[in-house]
Amino acid sequence: MKKIVILEGDGIGPEIMREALKVLEVVESKANIKFEKTFGHIGGEAYDKFGTPFPEETKRKCLEADAVLLGSVGGPKWDSLPPELKPETGGLLALRKLLNLYANLRPIRIYDSLKSISPLKETKISNVDLITVRELSYGIYYGEPKFIDNEKGLDTMIYDRKTVEKIAKLAFEIASKRRKIVTSVDKANVLRSSMFWRKVVKEISRDYPNISLNHMYVDNAAMQLILNPSQFDVILTSNMFGDILSDESAALVGSLGMLPSASLGDINLYEPAGGSAPDIAGKNIANPIAQILSCAMMLEFSFGMIDEARKIEKAVELVIEEGYRTRDLADHSSKILTTSQMGDVICKKLEEVW
Numbered sequence: 321m322k323k324i325v326i327l328e329g330d331g332i333g334p335e336i337m338r339e340a341l342k343v344l345e346v347v348e349s350k351a352n353i354k355f356e357k358t359f360g361h362i363g364g365e366a367y368d369k370f371g372t373p374f375p376e377e378t379k380r381k382c383l384e385a386d387a388v389l390l391g392s393v394g395g396p397k398w399d400s401l402p403p404e405l406k407p408e409t410g411g412l413l414a415l416r417k418l419l420n421l422y423a424n425l426r427p428i429r430i431y432d433s434l435k436s437i438s439p440l441k442e443t444k445i446s447n448v449d450l451i452t453v454r455e456l457s458y459g460i461y462y463g464e465p466k467f468i469d470n471e472k473g474l475d476t477m478i479y480d481r482k483t484v485e486k487i488a489k490l491a492f493e494i495a496s497k498r499r500k501i502v503t504s505v506d507k508a509n510v511l512r513s514s515m516f517w518r519k520v521v522k523e524i525s526r527d528y529p530n531i532s533l534n535h536m537y538v539d540n541a542a543m544q545l546i547l548n549p550s551q552f553d554v555i556l557t558s559n560m561f562g563d564i565l566s567d568e569s570a571a572l573v574g575s576l577g578m579l580p581s582a583s584l585g586d587i588n589l590y591e592p593a594g595g596s597a598p599d600i601a602g603k604n605i606a607n608p609i610a611q612i613l614s615c616a617m618m619l620e621f622s623f624g625m626i627d628e629a630r631k632i633e634k635a636v637e638l639v640i641e642e643g644y645r646t647r648d649l650a651d652h653s654s655k656i657l658t659t660s661q662m663g664d665v666i667c668k669k670l671e672e673v674w
């Protein structure tokens with residue numbers, strides 16, 4: 321039996337995870353399979369219980385798993401802890417490193433009936449179909465030395481050949497199954513690490529003559545995502561730039577609550593990109609769709625269950641098209657649902673489309 325480790329984490333994590341697990345149960349019963357699900361602690365809630373954001377038991381469970389499904393970590397309560405105890409750095413970043421997660425895939429999807437909530441005009445948003453391929457285990461998030469005291473803070477942005485080659489190859493492979501355009505985003509007019517990144521990406525591109533490669537500085541990319549987002553197919557970029565640009569790409573859709581992600585490595589991890597949203601946690605109003613779609617990505621990438629993943633995506637699409645909305649997606653005419661109601665209608669729809 322395939323093992324999934326469930327890490328709900330902080331903030332809205334437990335609420336949105338609950339809905340994803342309901343959806344997973346429908347899949348199990350319809351597809352007649354069973355996953356072994358183990359729960360583990362991570363982030364602020366783990367710190368509160370065990371004094372560490374990443375307990376040894378969680379590490380062990382993750383290393384024994386076939387896939388890890390994560391909610392979200394962090395919140396103001398833990399913001400003043402030292403970095404090694406903070407949910408984000410001591411928890412999530414340590415987990416990404418442990419599982420050797422070299423790539424984070426963040427696809428966005430435009431739904432016809434959600435075009436009206438995009439901050440962009442419908443004509444601009446209509447043909448948008450892009451995926452961010454974010455390097456996830458190196459760059460400024462991890463580079464040494466790192467340091468903070470009362471007088472200074474220091475981080476190091478570093479990329480080596482092996483890391484850039486690996487993520488670039490992945491981006492080209494992904495593009496070869498899409499519109500065959502890779503936009504590599506960097507800051508090579510200033511940063512040495514970016515000059516190096518660009519050089520290695522160019523070298524790798526020689527093995528992919530069918531893919532059109534262009535390079536863009538990150539400031540321009542941030543602007544182009546607003547001015548002309550449909551030019552992008554695969555955005556290949558570093559850890560920090562990918563963090564920033566993928567949030568921006570989610571904003572094109574209208575809500576961060578719609579952005580799933582898959583992180584690839586020794587053992588893949590699936591997590592919504594939206595964060596723990598502490599301001600709305602515990603109110604049963606968060607949007608569970610990013611978590612549910614992350615679960616679909618898990619079925620596809622870790623278990624080869626492509627049909628099942630497509631069915632979940634279809635159910636989500638139909639529910640959206642029928643006008644069901646959590647608060648973040650709502651306009652005046654929508655049927656506003658709670659987190660758990662949204663999970664329920666998606667489950668019901670999934671049973672219908674099966």
Ligand code: IPM
Nearest residue numbers: 393394408409412563593595
């Ligand atoms: C994300 C998040 C994380 C990141 C935080 C919570 C550490 O913003 O997954 O995008 O910066 O990678």
Ligand code: MN
Nearest residue numbers: 563564567593
């Ligand atoms: Mn982020």
